[in-house]
Amino acid sequence: MRVLLVDDEKELVSTLAERFSLRDIEADWVTTGEAAIKSVASKTYDIAVLDVKMPKISGIELKKKLEEINPVLKYIFITGHGSEEDFMTASSELSAEYYLVKPVNIDDLIQKMKEILINPDKRDSLQHPL
Amino acid sequence: MIFFEKLKPKFWDYRDVAAGPFKHLFNFRRLWALAVALTSLVALIPLISITLIDYRVTQKSVESEVLLRTARLVSNTWRPVSFFLTERRSALDFVVRDNSYNSLRDPKRLSAILENLKQGFGGFVDLGVIDSTGRQKNYAGPYKLEGIDYSNQGWFKDVINKGVNVSDVFMGFRRTPHIIIAVRYDLPNASFYVLRATIDTDRFNELLAHLEVSGQGDSFLINKDGFLQTPSRDYGKVLDRIPLRVPAFSPKTRVYEEVYPDNKQLVIGYAYIHDTPFILMIVKQKNELMKPWQKTRFQLIGFLIASIAIIVFVVLSVATYLVNRILIADQKRIMTLHEVEYSNKMASIGRLAAGVAHEINNPLAVINEKIGLIKDLFTIKDEFKGNRKLIELVDSALSSVDRCGTITKRLLNFARHLDVKIQMVNIGEVIGDVLGFLSKEAEYRSIAVSINVSGDIPQFESDRGKLQQIFLNIVNNAFAAVKDGGSIDITAKREGADLISVTFTDDGCGIPGSDLERIFEPFFSTKTKQGGTGLGLSITYSLVQELGGILVVHSEVGRGSSFIVTIPLKMEKKEKKTDEGVAGR
Numbered sequence: 001m002r003v004l005l006v007d008d009e010k011e012l013v014s015t016l017a018e019r020f021s022l023r024d025i026e027a028d029w030v031t032t033g034e035a036a037i038k039s040v041a042s043k044t045y046d047i048a049v050l051d052v053k054m055p056k057i058s059g060i061e062l063k064k065k066l067e068e069i070n071p072v073l074k075y076i077f078i079t080g081h082g083s084e085e086d087f088m089t090a091s092s093e094l095s096a097e098y099y100l101v102k103p104v105n106i107d108d109l110i111q112k113m114k115e116i117l118i119n120p121d122k123r124d125s126l127q128h129p130l
Numbered sequence: 131m132i133f134f135e136k137l138k139p140k141f142w143d144y145r146d147v148a149a150g151p152f153k154h155l156f157n158f159r160r161l162w163a164l165a166v167a168l169t170s171l172v173a174l175i176p177l178i179s180i181t182l183i184d185y186r187v188t189q190k191s192v193e194s195e196v197l198l199r200t201a202r203l204v205s206n207t208w209r210p211v212s213f214f215l216t217e218r219r220s221a222l223d224f225v226v227r228d229n230s231y232n233s234l235r236d237p238k239r240l241s242a243i244l245e246n247l248k249q250g251f252g253g254f255v256d257l258g259v260i261d262s263t264g265r266q267k268n269y270a271g272p273y274k275l276e277g278i279d280y281s282n283q284g285w286f287k288d289v290i291n292k293g294v295n296v297s298d299v300f301m302g303f304r305r306t307p308h309i310i311i312a313v314r315y316d317l318p319n320a321s322f323y324v325l326r327a328t329i330d331t332d333r334f335n336e337l338l339a340h341l342e343v344s345g346q347g348d349s350f351l352i353n354k355d356g357f358l359q360t361p362s363r364d365y366g367k368v369l370d371r372i373p374l375r376v377p378a379f380s381p382k383t384r385v386y387e388e389v390y391p392d393n394k395q396l397v398i399g400y401a402y403i404h405d406t407p408f409i410l411m412i413v414k415q416k417n418e419l420m421k422p423w424q425k426t427r428f429q430l431i432g433f434l435i436a437s438i439a440i441i442v443f444v445v446l447s448v449a450t451y452l453v454n455r456i457l458i459a460d461q462k463r464i465m466t467l468h469e470v471e472y473s474n475k476m477a478s479i480g481r482l483a484a485g486v487a488h489e490i491n492n493p494l495a496v497i498n499e500k501i502g503l504i505k506d507l508f509t510i511k512d513e514f515k516g517n518r519k520l521i522e523l524v525d526s527a528l529s530s531v532d533r534c535g536t537i538t539k540r541l542l543n544f545a546r547h548l549d550v551k552i553q554m555v556n557i558g559e560v561i562g563d564v565l566g567f568l569s570k571e572a573e574y575r576s577i578a579v580s581i582n583v584s585g586d587i588p589q590f591e592s593d594r595g596k597l598q599q600i601f602l603n604i605v606n607n608a609f610a611a612v613k614d615g616g617s618i619d620i621t622a623k624r625e626g627a628d629l630i631s632v633t634f635t636d637d638g639c640g641i642p643g644s645d646l647e648r649i650f651e652p653f654f655s656t657k658t659k660q661g662g663t664g665l666g667l668s669i670t671y672s673l674v675q676e677l678g679g680i681l682v683v684h685s686e687v688g689r690g691s692s693f694i695v696t697i698p699l700k701m702e703k704k705e706k707k708t709d710e711g712v713a714g715r
Contacts, residue, residue: 009492009495009496011496011499011500012492012495012499015496015500015503016499018503019502019503019506022506022507022510022511023506023510078495080487080488080491080492080494080495101491101535101539101542102491102492102494102498102535103491103494103495103497103498103531103532103534103535104495104498105532106499106502
């Protein structure tokens with residue numbers, strides 16, 4: 001499973017990536033939307049973990065751009081922001097299964113990633129071999 | 131006093147504590163008094179003025195009528211009296227012109243004339259012929275008066291001067307009241323004689339006695355010196371002096387009013403009878419004459435009092451109603467303002483909570499990952515796997531991070547649901563969310579909070595934000611009411627097919643019966659000195675109503691209170707309220 005972690009909080013994504021590595025999950029991390037687009041364009045990932053609120057390109061916008069590059073990429077959103085607008089935007093476009101609030105438990109996150117890859121939504125029936 | 135307490139309008143004791151420096155603008159008692167005073171003045175002044183004018187006009191009219199009627203009576207009475215005397219004087223005049231002096235000196239002839247006069251005119255008692263020396267030369271009548279000398283009598287002197295004389299009533303030689311009419315006849319030899327007749331005053335008396343005088347009136351004749359010439363019912367018998375003043379001469383009938391020392395108001399009509407010493411007087415009691423006016427006066431005063439009473443009643447009722455309406459409108463306005471303010475406050479709290487949660491969540495996530503990495507290194511790399519102390523420390527740090535995360539998530543959850551929207555609600559979760567904020571206080575104060583949510587309550591459509599606010603307000607009140615170590619019991623159960631009830635029971639101080647009736651009224655507070663606005667339960671009540679439910683309270687002083695929120699399982703969707711926009715949603 002190849003994972004791309006995108007969050008403007010460098011300390012968070014770098015540490016999370018290291019923890020994934022310790023669990024034999026290949027994880028790259030970037031702190032901007034532009035860097036994420038470049039990464040997805042240059043390398044194939046199975047799943048992207050995106051922060052909802054980031055400078056310049058938000059997580060939701062980034063998802064749309066990444067879908068154009070890699071239509072089979074799966075997504076999990078994490079956010080520390082509790083504003084209603086943010087919640088409304090996220091919940092209207094994403095189902096609750098794709099949405100986690102910080103701080104997240106890594107085991108919960110991995111479990112969620114596995115679920116998404118094994119049981120993709122109706123639009124994508126691709127079964128990922130884990 | 132108790133009666134007044136019952137009638138006392140709402141605004142009477144109302145004091146707008148929130149009015150601040152504009153308190154004078156909200157002095158409803160003063161406003162009411164001003165409205166009553168001004169309206170009463172505007173309504174009563176014209177009424178009283180018109181009534182007083184009408185009173186005076188009617189009184190004057192009745193008085194004029196009384197005077198006029200008296201004058202008419204005097205005039206009507208004067209005529210026969212005057213005619214009576216004139217007729218007899220003319221008869222005597224005719225006798226002296228029709229008979230020679232010598233024939234009148236014949237006793238038989240004189241007696242025949244007397245008899246004719248008695249038969250023809252009546253009232254004649256006797257006749258006498260007196261020569262120029264004043265000696266009675268012939269006499270016909272019931273007395274023996276022949277040869278009497280009248281030369282020193284006043285009437286004789288008067289008849290010599292004037293040619294005719296009508297005397298006052300006097301007793302004379304006959305010792306009975308009578309009057310004399312005498313006429314002088316000049317003889318060709320420059321001498322003269324006088325024909326004198328005595329007239330019975332009974333005819334006068336009868337004439338006046340049969341007169342019907344209203345107002346306990348009295349009619350009589352007096353002479354110019356004020357002596358009665360006919361008997362009077364009130365002032366004495368013939369020749370007594372009347373206690374009234376003799377009215378001044380007037381050729382016409384006159385009427386005047388006079389008050390006498392016994393405070394008796396008299397209406398006096400009089401007329402001088404020409405060529406006689408008599409004055410006809412009719413005296414009436416004014417209060418008797420004015421009796422019809424008294425009735426009219428009582429009717430007028432009654433009308434005035436009744437009108438004033440009705441006007442005052444209407445003015446008081448209208449002013450009380452209007453000021454009460456102003457008070458209610460003002461309270462509604464303030465209530466709306468407070469609701470908007472409350473709504474804004476809740477929105478601000480939501481934004482603040484969300485902001486704080488966000489700001490904390492990100493560093494918390496970093497801490498979480500860093501400590502997680504340390505633990506991973508300890509457990510996955512096996513380097514410190516055996517050092518249980520380190521593992522315990524890391525787990526403890528992770529547990530604290532987890533606690534912080536729970537708090538921020540709860541804050542976010544609360545803030546999210548402050549928005550007005552209808553969604554599926556789990557009542558147990560809402561109660562749990564609300565109590566989550568107060569769990570520490572309950573712990574510190576040893577307050578036992580028990581929750582009992584019936585399993586048959588399904589998820590239902592409602593406004594979660596409003597439910598949170600309702601429950602938070604009621605639970606806050608319960609926490610304020612119970613002592614340390616007290617208990618609060620929350621029970622949610624289904625009430626029939628369409629309703630659920632949530633009962634909050636505390637064992638606090640309870641609410642007195644007098645306060646219980648007003649507990650949901652806006653601005654009713656027993657904690658104004660502690661900064662209470664008196665709007666908490668009022669807003670809670672409004673919120674329950676907005677959800678289509680009802681809020682009921684039972685309480686007993688010293689034993690505690692129960693607030694029962696009953697809400698429908700399906701909420702009617704309403705159009706979004708405009709004040710939500712004001713609240714910045």
